Amino acid sequence: MDTEKKPLRADARRNYERLLEEARRAFAAHGVEASLEEIARQAGVGIGTLYRHFPTREALVETVLREGFDTQAEAARELLDSPEPLNALKAWLAGMGEQSARYRGLPELMVDVLNDETSPLYASCHAMRDQVSHLVERAKAAGELRADVTVPEILVMLHALSWASEHLSGDKGLERLLDLVFAGLRAS
């Protein structure tokens, strides 16, 4: 895991930044399946250059998302000290869900990645998985969370809700859906 990084040549660095910028724009506009050739075109760069910097679509997505992921990871550490385990978990899930809902098609990608060690996104996702594990254990220990629900179930469900919120007209969809799932659909 050594992160050797020779300094890039000036033109390479410039192109790298332009590509990221256009990728953000394109993902926002067309989802995570946006045309890579279009991204290169908009960045004023050949398609070969895009593929040199980002060998796969996932590599590009990963780089675009990394900042948000790091923030999210930090949030998890703080939440571990919260006096309300269940709310801490909910808060973490809401944050993660927002990340996952950032671009159309992203929830699908995230879920697929959970079982694919070769993906550049795998490391990030796995780290999150560990973090949420702690939050889940704590909430279970406090008797606030069903003991029989598993971490994979929670994660898949979370991404499913992000996925759903893409397809729901309302804007505050994700939060609402999370509430429903935590509280249950039965009349109280």
Add this chain to the structure above:
Amino acid sequence: MDTEKKPLRADARRNYERLLEEARRAFAAHGVEASLEEIARQAGVGIGTLYRHFPTREALVETVLREGFDTQAEAARELLDSPEPLNALKAWLAGMGEQSARYRGLPELMVDVLNDETSPLYASCHAMRDQVSHLVERAKAAGELRADVTVPEILVMLHALSWASEHLSGDKGLERLLDLVFAGLRAS
């Protein structure tokens, strides 16, 4: 809504059936985004013939799914007489969810179709929407279902769970997820 149907020519009918057969196979193997050209090829038919019988991918999907949908619609009518409104709703959702989970990518298609009147799937989906509405009203009236949850929320959530069950390793995933959502994640 007159269903005029001139009898097809013998070769046309034969090709129609072959295409449906191959479509079922292909959707099962590769999801609803399976290559149409491959389907035509496997059916021993030109791509033009496929498009003549099924002008859009959705038309083909719709035809493949119709039988299951009709069965599902019939189930709804019976469930309206069930003495347990909430269980009736759950049963209906489980059935619908299974339909939606039949092919990879189908939940997404179904959700998108809910707002697209021009889709050949729209009629089927809308009919279902009406049916589930009755079941939902009944369950609310009986005080067994939260009063503030809406039909669109329930439907999107259902398709989200179908979507999730595709991505969950276990096989009885959908049923389990439905239970979780109805009961809620909080410790009881």
Add this chain to the structure above:
DNA sequence: CGACTATACGGAGGCAGCCTCCGATTTGTC
């Protein structure tokens, strides 16, 4: 049975996207 017409067939062709490969270009260094 043979001819004629509505019906149906098939695949070429144009477009777009993925990804690879390698000759041409540019950067940084001595």
Add this chain to the structure above:
DNA sequence: GACAAATCGGAGGCTGCCTCCGTATAGTCG
């Protein structure tokens, strides 16, 4: 300023979508 290493760019091969129209065939009628 020249040279090697690093980087660029896009042509090319592939697959898939969908349309269009010349060709083939089923069914009918004399």
